[in-house]
Amino acid sequence: MTENFDYSLIDWSRAQFALTAMYHWIFVPLTLGLGFIMAIMETIYAKTGDPEWKRITKFWMTIFGINFAIGVATGIILEFEFGTNWSNYSWFVGDIFGAPLAIEGIMAFFLESTFIAVMFFGWNKVSKKFHLLSTWLVAFGASLSALWILVANAWMQMPVGMKFNPDTARNEMENFWDVLLSPMAVSKFTHTISSSYMLAALVVIGISSWFLLKKRHLVFAKRSMVVAAVFGIVTSFFTILTGDYSAKVIAEHQPMKFAAFEGLSIGQHGAPLVALGIVSSSPEDPNNENVKDFAFKIEIPNFLSYMAFQDFNAFVPGVKDLMEGNAEQGIMPAAEKIYRGRLAIDALSQYTIAKKAGDETGVAEAKAILDENFQYFGYGYFENNPGGLVPNLPLTFYSFHIMVMLGFWFLMFFGIILLLVYKDRISTSRFWLRIAIINIPLAYIASESGWITAEMGRQPWVIQDLMPTMAAVSKLDSGAVIVTFVLFALIFTTLLIAELKILFRQINNGPKAGGN
16 A cells, blocks of 8 residues: 555544443443343332332432433444544445434434433323333333444444445445344344343342342342342343354354454364463464464363354364465465455546546446455555454453353353342352452453454454455544543543442432332
8 A cells, every 4th residue: 555544543543432432331231231120120010019119120220320321421422433533434334334323313312312201200190001111111222222333333344235336435225124134233232232131130139239248128139139130140041142143153254353262373173162271472383283372271172163153173264364365265365355455446546537537438447346356445455564454362362251251150140149049048148249249340341341352353444344444544633632532531430430429329328218
């Protein structure tokens, strides 16, 4: 490439977006899961008429409301950054990325906004059934909001249902249903929301455990814990199932990310799954077909092949195969993709020149070359830096394994809590009550690790194979981005501290007496 990129600007723009996204994601999972937990609690109240269940519901609604308000604020900033920091990306994606976000605002957010007022202020003002319906609609609205945002994100990782228009240099939507129902969108939505439900269940159990340790509001705490534990164990199974499906989709459509999950340098048949490992910076041995970039690892033989392709002997490509190519497996080398991407970029330039000159023959020839090579368009930016096609392997590997290990631990934990509740020993099991409190930060670590895995693993792509981050960033002064990064860090940290203080005060006060 002859174009010079300001890599400082790229790095700081990425850092600012990551900062905003990770702060925003602190608030979203609890909102998604707590909505359904409190809806279940209110359903029990509506069925039984027991005022204690109303008291329980109203307490968790307060926690929900505090978290929801801060989440909205960070989410709005996140969407604005697409226009301010990633304007080239915003232009290139045309109406495809904007459509799901517009639907999210019109349909899901307004659904939440309308009925959240009834949910908070409609007690004793509307009928019991209508209030219950409002609570359920708020819960569904939150997940519906997540759906459209995740559909937009999934399209970035698997661009489908569109066609590139060389006249405008934009991608245009051809099939909305392909975008909405792509395997990536389905897997991303189901896995993300189920893991969020699990996080909310862990938060409810942890807070309830604090009340039990303090010997306060015992009935409230035990009932909250039962609902959350049942909800948590069901959603834990669903999280594992959807995670397995997500891995299969990624193995097929994002093989480099899948290789990064396992630190797989050299592909192999019957590839083992690294259950636990320490990544080493030492180079691999070219004479050994086994992965040599681990200082220590524990493997499950053949399981990675099965996880990816339901075949214990299937070939799983490694980083070396994807970069150097593997003719036996039909894997094109990165150098060939870069060459074809360069052809596509040059063809787009020639198309524009021919179009302005009225050269119909030149237009047709350039468009034919562009159409033939467009799927490799983004690779053309790596002519002088092919190594940039490889994501940060250690960070992706560790974040993936932290997420997976904690996910299985949480499933076991929910089972233990249910067993203790069933045997009526939960109040005296101080060890497990303390573990429940520790699980709250662990749940957030697992959740953030999941997003790090998904987003760092697909680097350097903003749109898989079509647009790298270097081409997506706005032409800004890097100093301005640094200033806004620092300001956002201060503002978001202040918001987080304020929310935690309000939450801790509310938890310390406990549920209000009576059911009014």
